[in-house]
Structures are given as C-alpha cells and as structure tokens.
Amino acid sequence: MSVLGVDLRASKKKPSSIAILDQQSHLSQLGSFLEDDDLVKLVNEVQPNIVAIGAPLNLPSGFCCLDQSCECHFSVPNRKGRLFELELAKMGISCFYTNKGSIIRDLIYRGILLSNILQESGHKVIEVYPHATKMLLFGDKVPPKNSASSVRYMIGHLTPLVSGMDEHADDLDRNTCDAIINAYTGQLHAQSNTDILGDPEEGILVLPKLPN
Numbered sequence: 032m033s034v035l036g037v038d039l040r041a042s043k044k045k046p047s048s049i050a051i052l053d054q055q056s057h058l059s060q061l062g063s064f065l066e067d068d069d070l071v072k073l074v075n076e077v078q079p080n081i082v083a084i085g086a087p088l089n090l091p092s093g094f095c096c097l098d099q100s101c102e103c104h105f106s107v108p109n110r111k112g113r114l115f116e117l118e119l120a121k122m123g124i125s126c127f128y129t130n131k132g133s134i135i136r137d138l139i140y141r142g143i144l145l146s147n148i149l150q151e152s153g154h155k156v157i158e159v160y161p162h163a164t165k166m167l168l169f170g171d172k173v174p175p176k177n178s179a180s181s182v183r184y185m186i187g188h189l190t191p192l193v194s195g196m197d198e199h200a201d202d203l204d205r206n207t208c209d210a211i212i213n214a215y216t217g218q219l220h221a222q223s224n225t226d227i228l229g230d231p232e233e234g235i236l237v238l239p240k241l242p243n
C-alpha cells in the first residue's frame with residue numbers, strides 16, 4: 032500500500048512536488064515534476080493505491096468551463112463556489128472559490144486534466160486541501176504557507192506522523208511539505224480516518240476525520 036501526494040503548481044515552468052508514503056507512513060520518495068506526462072509516468076511506475084492532489088479537480092455543477100464569455104452557470108442559484116468550498120467557509124477554513132472570477136484558473140484546469148488522465152489509466156485520485164488538513168490536525172495556529180516560519184512548523188508537526196523525514200532534510204521546503212501532508216491525508220483516507228465534504232455529483236474533498 033502506498034499513497035502519492037502532489038503539490039500541484041499552475042505553471043509547468045516551476046516544479047510541482049510529489050511525496051510517496053508507504054504503508055508504515057514512511058516517506059519513501061520525495062521528488063518533483065514539470066510536465067504532466069512525467070507525473071503520469073511516475074504514477075504508472077509506482078502504482079500507488081491513492082493519488083492525493085492538493086488542487087481543485089472539478090468544476091461547480093452546471094459549469095463546462097471557467098470562461099466568462101461562456102453561458103454555462105451554477106446549476107444551484109446564488110452559489111459562489113463548489114458546495115464543499117461553502118462548507119469549508121462555514122467551518123472557518125478559507126479557500127479560493129471555484130467560479131469564473133477565480134485567480135487560480137490555470138491550476139484548476141491543470142488539476143482537472145491530470146485527474147482525468149490518471150483516472151482513465153485506472154488510478155484512484157482524490158482531492159485534498161493541505162490548509163484544511165493542517166487546521167484539522169494541528170489546530171488553527173498554522174502559519175501561512177509563505178511565511179518564514181512555515182517550513183520549520185510543518186517539519187515539527189509532520190515528524191511525529193511521518194518517518195524518514197530526516198533522510199530528505201535538504202529537500203524539505205514549503206512545497207514538498209505540502210506534498211507530504213497531501214500524501215498523509217490520502218493515507219488517512221486509505222485507513223478510513225477521513226470525512227468527506229461536498230456533493231459526490233459535483234466533487235468531494237477528503238479531509239481528516241472531523242471532531243464530533
């Protein structure tokens with residue numbers, strides 16, 4: 032059993048990070064890719080049980096695209112994003128809404144494309160959201176991803192959960208740490224220690240089990 036976590040970037044010019052956790056939650060591989068084909072090739076080689084991608088992997092119900100000039104629109108009136116994004120907001124977890132004004136449109140399109148390619152090759156793909164996982168596992172004092180203390184904070188909080196971090200000490204940055212947290216969320220899912228938000232018809236988010 033292994034889980035491959037992806038911290039996906041919108042641009043193919045900047046490396047997207049990947050992390051692979053084995054059954055014992057050992058970090059067996061940390062790496063990166065530029066081209067979509069390179070990720071597909073890696074996933075086909077590794078054959079992980081789950082690929083956990085930290086990016087939007089579908090559009091809101093009713094949308095065929097995010098193009099302002101297209102007539103497609105929310106099938107539910109007065110929506111501003113996917114159902115689970117509204118659910119996250121109610122939980123006090125901020126996120127980018129997936130809608131036609133999205134500033135992460137390129138990332139959304141890339142996530143959807145990769146998810147489709149991987150699923151067509153028979154792989155199980157889940158959408159995860161590293162910020163939500165961190166808040167649920169570590170509390171709401173998680174420093175922002177781009178702050179100076181973020182990497183040290185993440186290493187400190189991941190080390191008790193994931194073994195083998197020290198072997199990759201030189202490669203741990205905010206992006207690889209997010210790939211690890213995404214893989215860890217996938218592993219929790221494989222162990223049935225997760226909850227899901229959203230509408231299965233539209234798209235769901237996998238996150239650590241919510242406190243009762």
Ligand SMILES: [Zn+2]
Pocket residue numbers: 094095096097098101102103
């Ligand atoms: Zn459209």
